[in-house]
Amino acid sequence: MYPIIILSITGLVTLFLGFLKSKKILLPASLFFVALAFLSNFIDWNKPGLYFSDMLESNNLSILFSGIILLSAFLIMALSKGFIDDEHAHPAEYFAILQFSLVGAIMMTNFQNLIMLFIGVEILSVSMYVLTGSDKRNIRGNEAALKYFLMGAFATGIMLFGIAMLYGANYSFNISTARIWLEQTQVATRPVFLYVGVTFLLIGLLFKVSAAPFHFWTPDVYDGAPTIFTTFMSTIVKTAGFAAIYRILEVSYSPLYNFWWVMIIVMAVLSLFISNITAVAQSSFKRMLAFSSISHAGYMLMAIVGLSNKTDSSIVFYSLAYSLATLSAFGVLMIVSQEKLIDGRPDESINVLNGLSKKNPFLAVVLAVSMFSLAGIPLTAGFWGKFYVFADAASRGHIWLLIIAILMSAVGIYYYFKPIMAAYMKDGDGENIRLSSFYKIILGFTTAGSVLLGLLPNLVRELL
Amino acid sequence: MLALTLILLPLIGSILLLLLKGSNANTSKNVAIVLSLATFAIAIYAFCTFNSEMPIEAKYTWMKDLNINFHLGLDGISLLMVALTAFLVPLIILSTYKLSYKNHATFYALILLAETALMGVFMAKDIFLFYFFFEAALIPVYFLAAIWGGKDAPRITFKMFIYTIFGSLFMLVAIVYLYMNGGTANIEQLSVTAKLISPTNQNLLFWAFFIAFAIKMPVLPFHSWQPDTYSESPTPATMLLSGLLSKMGVYGLIRIMLPLSPVGVANWGLFGMVLAIIGLIYGSVIAIQQNNIKRLIAYSSFAHMGLMAAGVLSGTLSGIQGALLQMVAHGINAVGLFFIVKIIYDRTGTRELSALGGITQKTPALSIYFMIIMLGSVALPLTNGFVGEFLLLKSVYDKNVWLGAIAGLTIILGAVYMLRLMQRSMFGESNKVTAKFKDVSGTEVAVLLPIAIMVILMGVFPNIFLKITEPAVNSILQMISSK
DSSP: OHHHHHHHHHHHHHHHHTTSSOGGGHHHHHHHHHHHHHHHHGGGTTOOEEETTTTEEEOHHHHHHHHHHHHHHHHHHHHTTTTTOSSSSOHHHHHHHHHHHHHHHHHHHHBSBHHHHHHHHHHHHHHHHHHHTOOTTOHHHHHHHHHHHHHHHHHHHHHHHHHHHHHHHHSOSBHHHHHHHHHHSOGGGSOHHHHHHHHHHHHHHHHHTTOTTSOTHHHHHHHHSOHHHHHHIIIIIHHHHHHHHHHIIIIISGGGHHHHHHHHHHHHHHHHHHHHHHHHTOOBHHHHHHHHHHHHHHHHHHHHHTOSTTHHHHHHHHHHHHHHHHHHHHHHHHHHHTTSEETTEEOOBGGGGTTHHHHOHHHHHHHHHHHHHHHTOTTSHHHHHHHHHHHHHHHTTOHHHHHHHHHHHHHHHHHHHHHHHHHHHSOOOSOOOOOOHHHHHHHHHHHHHHHHHHHOTHHHHTTO | OHHHHHHHHHHHHHHHHHHTTTSOHHHHHHHHHHHHHHHHHHHHHHHHTOOTTSOEEEEEEEETTTTEEEEEEEOHHHHHHHHHHHHHHHHHHHTTTTSOOTTHHHHHHHHHHHHHHHHHHHHBOBHHHHHHHHHHHHHHHHHHHHHSSOTTHHHHHHHHHHHHHHHHHHHHHHHHHHHHHHSOOBHHHHHHHHHTSOHHHHHHHHHHHHHHHHHHTTOTTSOTTHHHHHHHSOHHHHHIIIIIIHHHHHHHIIIIIHHHOHHHHHHHHHHHHHHHHHHHHHHHHHHHHOOBHHHHHHHHHHHHHHHHHHHHHTTOHHHHHHHHHHHHHHHHHHHHHHHHHHHHHHHHSOOBGGGOOOHHHHOHHHHHHHHHHHHHHTTOTTSHHHHHHHHHHHHHHHHOHHHHHHHHHHHHHHHHHHHHHHHHHHSSOOOTTTTTOOOOOHHHHHHHHHHHHHHHHHHHOTHHHHHHHHHHHHHHHHHHHOO
């Protein structure tokens, strides 16, 4: 609960800090605020309870999701050093918006009322629309922002429509009340718009996590947005989205499993197929990561399909593993792409990684570990993440889904290896890359985290 | 503790090497050789004090809620493979002593990392631990082969990597399926579960496991990555691949596939044997026509692996015992042969058989070593290849007379290509290329001599090894047969 309050206040404070002459204080201050929110998040550990007249519920699961979100936010802000805090941009606004968006993301992890879910989604999305277009001189960024906004507004509309229908069916916005109502009514007497409502609500949320067939915005938006905000989108928005999907289905609609599992399975398979096959042909590293993000939405949907008592920790683990690896990958891309400009814009193709192992061995190792983790190769966190979601799907007997997912992981390994091969086996031109110790600490942390969780997954798994 | 030390020592070595990155090449070599020899010493200690009544076990909790443990065990089969690994890795490191590789610290660290993973594979008693190390072994070898390999190495090793990972993903599905049914990850306990699984699903399990291990060995028709990878990789990586990594496949067949899909093996084992034996003949015939000596040995390796697979798939005591003995023999011989190819290549700059000849006149010592190892490879009596190959052929013959007869051709074909290799390269008149061939040096003898000794020692006293593995093999056979 505390992070919501803290970040709402510190967001405003950050805006006012923008009036100061020196912008240097903004980054440390924002980092401090997010760190404060992260620590305060754990005050409620093992103290579940309802807040704000049953609007939000805090429990260990929501605290873990919020923890992942705040941790990723901290790391992303740290990586933003030198990218958005220059004098010409408006760093105060960016940092404030980032903090506000975190409030929305955290609401999505612990809503008890569908209104709060909607508000959370809106706060997060509107912030993202703004940040996507924040680089005003970049025409692709503007296109991406407009695209994201139009599609996103449409999806939110559908979601709101779904929420309205669910109110008509349950006479309540409260998700626990909805569950009680659902268990008391006979199957035959359930109104049709209950099912339509669930479907629309899920569509709205699946749009946010970029699951196929609602993924069309993803490649363009990821590609067009400044890399730092792409990182934000692919880690925090995804974690929050899956927290919300899991929460709504687990708390309210697990009795309707027989209704929604077909839909989720179809989306999981579509996400896996479309993203993995398309990613193979990408020459831009950033676009490849965009498709990889769609594919990971597919894997996480497999955990939803296997909804059982361990699904929560599977999704938590997967989110964390995925966030760490994605952060490393985008971090490397951000640093390396600055080295070579094409028409004044950073070069974000896979070729820019050529010869990285000679130019900076540390970055090459970070890149390799993150690609291994995304590909799900043992010794990295990504392997156990995949293992848990596969086991969840298998526990419900969906062996065919498992086989498709396995085949698609093999395809995944193919394209995740292209950056590694570029870094280690190709010769690149250009100078050696110097890295400040600040970046080294951040990227070292994400890399060590991926390896540590790969060896001892229980560190996180046993928290729930 | 002993089991854990075998894994930790090489791991410590590789970490140490990465920390010493700035130092000169000799330091790296010495650290690598000292730690691999220390591992070897411990393996020898384990070998000498081994008691099949009381196998060494070590169990640490890994993932409590899932009942997955870091469970290591050293029974006869494991011990043999561990000893082989511990014996070969120092030799592989020693074989690089004369050369200096760029980024030497990383190079040796990767070799020791591969040793760590191999030790893990050969000792794992938990199926997830097995899978974990099985995959982990590939990564260092991939980097070794790709970074230090020839011009085409990135493309070829990438193919190998995708191919083998693809195969092991099937194994992962099978493992998850068994684990879901049994609720345990202990391989012995799973073999009880496996018997309750319907025959249709057992057949699927068989294929999932067989494809994974067949790609690793490789067995026809999953071999297309092998000759290119073996010939393009730097020699130490080729030695690791042919001497040790391919053995993980056979070991997996014995340890995982036989107990966990007994009905599948009964139904499809013969089919697998036919594949393996077609591969055996095919590989031998191609080896006869090879001009590139590294490729020639790659194909001969492929042929030998086929016979081992056929023996294991027969599911008999003699088949498995033969395969185990042959794994050790082939591991040693392959490392020896690839090393001799490297010696020839370093001095003449060519691997073309047609360009060579008359090396014996310049260095009789090398041709003596070559002769001994070659005779081991063609399975002459009193060399290490003989007993294993005999047992393997017997097991195939017992299963099906015709198959046995066809497989028997390997003795003739093997002799043809090995003798052709020997004769064309070593004998005859020396030419321009081989005129200035230097005699073998000290470190080269240090590699070749232990190998030559082992070739003869194993040929004369095969019982040392057969006795150690027999109880373990019998317990596996019991797992399969008892209803």
